[in-house]
Amino acid sequence: MTTTHSPTASPPPLAQIGAIAWVRKNLFSTWLNTLLTVVLVLVIGRTLIGFLYWATTQAKWQLISANLSLFFVGRYPISQIWRIWVALALISTLGGLTWGVLARNVPQLFGRTTLTLLGVVGAIAVLMPAPVPYRILLLAIEGLVVAMAWGGRMIGHRSPKLGQWLAFAWSLSFFVVWWLIAGGLGLTPVGAGEWGGLMLTVFMAVVSILLCFPLGILLALGRQSSLPVIRGLSVGFIEVVRGVPLIALLFVGSNMIPLFLPIGIRPNLVTRAIIGLTLFSAAYLAENVRGGLQSIARGQSEAANALGLNPGLTTALIVLPQALKVSIPAIVGQFISLLQDTTLVSILGLFDLLGISRTILANPQFIGRYAEAYIFIGVIYWVFCYAMSVGSRQIEKQLNTEH
């Protein structure tokens, strides 16, 4: 008869826990690894130190602070910039609300990544070498977003119907923002030739993605159609547009559109660029939606047909809503690409965020200061795109946990 003592669990040896263990496992586990770590540390260290040295002693960061309005709104008349702030406030309010409502079921509204991002934005707002009123305004905007998000979450819990109102509010706000930027009807008109910087970039990206929706959905449906003419035309358009570089399409837009219109009508360059971007996005959107359409079971349209819904109603009420919902992550990804693709309009001569750097660098004060300008622009794009991809992943998670 043996009695077995179950020994009380004892802690592992010292070398297996804590920081030492982590370092051993991740950095020095084999001799190859150790060599690699050493080399990487040396190379990265040297680069970082060189960069910091340059950033703190040789770089002329005044380039940024002196040209803030150029970077953000191009050559927009300074006296009218208050309109841009109003537009920004409006968008932040709606954006925050939407965020809150969409994320009402996520366990933690302000997760670690979100808090980090907010903190970074806040830090930038505080440390930015800009006039104090602007810094305060930026912080106020950030506070607005956060407050609205929190409020939206509360409201989202109480009345899910809010979603419809939000969609309506966004549609209305688009026109309000457009009016604020362009003027007319009581505000001083500001021609599209004077728009520039980040504002022009965002405006073009948003207009293109909005306009490309109807065309893209039509193309996607056309590609799925059983009618050969419709399918052929859709496939033809999609493949040609996707097969040529965007810059070629922009050139098509800027050169050929004036030719295709009756003599005398010549839309401005911004409009032509937007048309090029829209055609481009429509073809890619069509492919994204096609993926969604293909994922809808055939039984759905059969059930709709059996109930007596004609093809139009079946598509509009049953197939499209489901397909679009499934395609949302891909569509957001496309918007991120579109935002980056707007930089190509600088080649046409427009003054988007990247194009305006040419003007800034032409200033005798700042000749040759490419690095500072590009770092600033790069950081702005990076923050926008990274935030959107994080948001997209959250939306995906939310959609997967819903029914």
Add this chain to the structure above:
Amino acid sequence: MAQMQTDEMTNGTVGSEAVIVAENVEKWYDNNFHVLRGVSLTVTKGEVVVVMGPSGSGKSTFIRTFNALERYQKGSIVIDGILLSHDLKNIETIRREVGMVFQQFNLFPHLSVLQNVMLAPIWVRRWTKAKAEAEALRLLDRVGILEQAKKFPGQLSGGQQQRVAIARALAMQPKIMLFDEPTSALDPEMVREVLDVMRTLAGSGMTMVCVTHEVGFAREVADRVVFMDSGLLVEQATPDDFFNHPKEERTQKFLSQIL
């Protein structure tokens, strides 16, 4: 092979008005497979017909021709006096009068249960929202799902979803209900609740054509059982005659496999 014509079609207690008249229906798939090889069937008002047969016999394809989900190339089908042809108006009218319940339920996942049932009456019969909602709630109560009205299909069990599907089809107030293997995709413990609903529906006088393997249901509820094999209607009889005294060899073979 000649089709079996039985003169002993019992129409005794049900009305003698024929609501489905299918004559020599033939269909080929795109790959030239002859799936329906001349099938004829007459269903009278209030009758409950159960269609049985091995897989690939064309039984599902056949009943799906009744509401134009499948088209046929030869023969004729007349539903409630309307000829099923290439005429779009005819197809539209027929689909309003024929309801269908699918094996995979095919509920619309982005709409709530209530919205699923209300959708067709509003958009096809042009009812007001209030009228559609009242009728939908009544039907959901009838199939026993009233408490789930605000939920979404993904939150319901298979048996509950199928009952919603039945309510959804009934909301259009059809004259004929088609069932395409309604319980085949259900876990065994949920088959009973769906069959109960179908049983009650039959008892209320609805004309029903069901493709199913549920022998118990056929014995108790059907007025007539039809056996199809390889695209042909091989035998049809009352449940009693069909299950106890099958005439054709193929029928006997099939029954020996399922009973």
Add this chain to the structure above:
Amino acid sequence: MHGSEKVPIWRDERYVQIAFQVFVLLTIFALGQFCLGNMFRNLEQQGRQFNFTFLLSQSGFNIGETLVPYDTTSPYYWAFFVSFLNALRLILVGIAATTVLGIVAGVASFSDNWLLRKLNMVYVEVVRNTPLLLQLFVWYFAVFFGFSDKGKTSQLPGSIFVSKKGIVIPWPASSPLLVVLLGVLLSGAIAAYFIWKRRITRMEEQAASGKREQLVLFSMAAVGLLIVLFGLGWEMPRMSAAGNVEGGLRVSVEYGAMLFGLVFYTGAFIAEIVRAGIQSVSKGQWEAARALGLPSNSVMRLIVFPQALRVILPSLSSQYINLAKNSSLALAIGYPEIFATAQTTLNQSGRPVEVILLIMSIYLSINLIISLVMNTLNRVVQFKER
């Protein structure tokens, strides 16, 4: 479906479908007529016609770097051909280099080394979230000009010189002997492949040790290495007394910037594709292979990578096409490939429509060729399923 009644045509579903398509075609046709009509009217008003004969007239502009002879008296079509070669130069080398970089980065994301993994993550996240054009500008202005700032010439390890006039790298001197040696290397490589296959066959079927072939292969490799190192006659660039760099191969700074920019950008996307591909091979495969006693690198080589390849190849194709399309951004940098030449031609000859049609057909053809090649590769690699 037959019926004894006649169905009115406007309700007959067969005719409605055809009528709808005819209607769409007519609308498109009408739209086309409107646009083309306006176009010809506009062109006429500006005194231009629509034809391609301009391709034969003299171009009148210079092209910065060319692989074949070209000058300002050469016709336009020759200019296009020359810039097409420039584009090919960029695309082909770019595809090769970015594949290597992408695979290395993709595999690195599975490394045991934390630093390497994090470095890889930073690389991918930075590249994917900033615009390509910006990255190209960074490479061109900030990096390459940084090396050649104020007219100086930097020397990098490996005898590479960077200056405003270009980048000079060591390159074999051209001579008849070179062609012969390259031929020898190529035939050696093909022979080595067959010997390798024979080795595997013999090891599998006859339980041979394979040592004999291995010895042959090693000696072939040694000879090959000697040829590459010493026989090819490498020309090392060096500074002459006058301050110029002589010898070696000179490529323009624009080419270097475009190449590095495209390779790093596309490499990040390929890294993600490779990573997803390797992850898609279920863990059970690893475990089963290890349980059979296969060493780690054999598992990768024989089991995991072939399966991952089948998932990776289709996505690779679209990345290569993207690289080909993105090469058009050379316009912004000043590297004279097709698009840049097209723009100059368009401005000078005043033939926007013809030039644009030409450009679009060239890019569509490049896409088609890449797709065809990748599809063939894909078919070879795919599973044969039941």
